[in-house]
Amino acid sequence: QPLSSISLMSRNFYRLEDSCSNQLSLHAPQGKETSDPDEGRQCPFFDELHKIFTERAKNMQRLLLESELRDTISKKKMKRPQQERFSDDLPQNPDEDEEDSDEESIARKSKRSKAYGDKAGVTLDKSKQTTLEGILQSFFQQQHMLDLQWQQMMDRRAQERHLSEQEWRKSMEKLERDRLIMEQTWREKEEQRRIREETRAEKRDALLTALLKKLINDF
Template identity: 45%
Template sequence: MLWIEAEGGGGGGGGASGSKKKSISSDEEEENDDSDGEKVGKKKRKVKGNMIVGSSSGGNNNNLVSSLKEILDDFMKQQMVMEMQWLKAYEAKEEERRIKEMEWRQTMEALENERLMMETRWREREEQRRMREEARAEKRDALITTLLNKLRREDHNM
């Protein structure tokens, strides 16, 4: 509305002057621009005056500010909701990672205990095998000694 007043020169009778301006060629328009410099200045002042009056008198500016504020509030709420969702998802993933790490540690600990038990059993079996081998060696040595002693006695007796 302000734009129309600025171009038309007012609210009611600006139609004829607007059509005259449209029919002027570009060369003539440049000449008119030089001569109408004072008029343009007045129009700018008038437009500025109308803008100031329009912004201060109308409730549109307040409505615009309140709607922008509402939009920003909604945006901030959405951002907060998204941030909370992201934080919950992050915490859930972190908790899942901790649980898996704890399970992995328990599994590794169980495997280590099993390995130690198997190693202990192997050492015990190895020790028993050596003891049996030593017992066999002692029996064999005793048998050989007995046989040699018998052979010596028989040689002495003959």
């Protein structure tokens, strides 16, 4: 027999073993679906959370690319006066330099974008894990609070039942005492009535005897 059923029976709550097993089966699977990677999408609000973090990662990546593009353009503007100043001393093809600079900039952007994408993916995974852990922790805390409230309610009901039983016992004892007192009073009254009847009978007999004697003496 389960310990929960024994504990309830000790407090005068009689519950069958099947009902305890059914109650346990209702609470046991809750919160376990997120522990399985294949069933991780069964978590409430998983799609909404995934969409939010994905959009956030895309926005951060877009802002980073725009910032790098602005830095590249500003660097090109700073290099152009220097190239015009030293164009006579160092003759070279400006188209080739610009193409090399663009290729290097694109390569740097791709490397940074890849590194940021990897970092954003790791951050997103950590954020999802943290969010799921927070949801599970909140669920278990709420379940613990419900269990405490249920236990307090059961204790309060047990105390109220104990007090009502004590009051019932006291009232029954008072009724029993009243019944005994009434019975004793009735017996005393009956005894007094019997004594009075016997006294009247004796007086009547004595009177009749005296009358008979007088009549006999007269005749």
